[in-house]
Amino acid sequence: MTDQVHRLLRELLHVEFGDAQAVAAVDLKTPEARSGMAELLRGGWAQLLAPRIYAAANGLEVLALAQYGLRVGMPAPHLTAAAMCRQHGWKLAIPVQVARFLLALAPRPDAADITELPFDQPKQMAWPKLGVVLEPGDSRLFGLTPIGQVLALGLPLDASEAGLVAIGETAGAGMLAEPRLLEWLRQDVAAALLTERELVVANAIIKAAERVGVPRRAPRDFEPPADAVAIEGWDVFEKGGLEYLTAARISGHPYLPDGDNLSRSSPLMWIDERLGWARTRSRYYRLVGQRLGD
Secondary structure: OHHHHHHHHHHHOOOOOOOOEEEEHHHOOOHHHHHHHHHHHHHOOEEEEEOOEEEEOOHHHHHHHHOOOOOOOOOOHHHHHHHHHHHHOOOEOOOHHHHHHHOOOOOOOOHHHOOEEEEOOOOOEEEHHHOEEEEEOOHHHHHOOHHHHHHHHHOOOOOOHHHHHHHHHHHOOOHHHOHHHHHHHHHHHHOOOOOHHHHHHHHHHHHHHOOOOOOOOOOOOOOOOOOOEEEEEEEEEEEOOEEEEEEEEEEOOOOOOOOOOEOOOOOEEEEEOOOOEEEEOOOEEEEEOOOOOO
16 A cells, blocks of 8 residues: 555645655666666756655756756655655555545645654654654554545544534545545445444545535534635636636635636535635635626
8 A cells, every 4th residue: 555655645745846856766676767866966966865765856857947057955755755665665654634635624735744654663763854754653554545544544533423424525525536546445444444433434425426516515513714715706617527616816825826816726525605615625715705697
């Protein structure tokens, strides 16, 4: 499951173009690859982060950075952690922040904020200069698929059974409805690897993933976040069986300037026009004013 965790983290966490990638010596499987890394090191397009762990830019990024006289920087912490685990044969698990994001309990975390990750070794290992801490995880985690790990790590301990069902219903309208992730979840259910609480959520996710359209109400116990993206002149459109937000003006977005338009959000998970809130796979949106056409 370790490779699956690595790939999922790369897909979920936003990394800017030009940011360094983390490369382990074990990744350099051919003489050509090893020679290429040596050339990058000589040219200043790679740096040694730790024994047998490198930061490197790919070919296109080298050309782009060279125009501005820049050199390769530091990889996002989760990339470095994954390279460490590949090099040493350690197993990595999903970080808690990512688990809560996939369960729609929190917005998408910034890659730079994922500095602590669970792994299968008995003692903590830390590289302060790299911003990486590997924490011993419960041994049960490493027999689960990445989505089983999400349930094990992300569910609130004080949630009632009704609350767990509500979490599953919401999460099943989001990224966990994707076939590959849903198949992982079904694997853990079939193998009887989930606790009773986790199974309640898993069954609610599977049922919700079969639903057509997104809920038109906020989840049970929804509390508006203090900081959210606000959109004006907004509307909803459908494409390829998914629904998206669009807006004439946006403010408070981490990557778009205030006053810019939103051409398309990530897919909607739910929308509540009465409350004036919506949740996409990435973040919460505050709906300002009426929907266009109303």
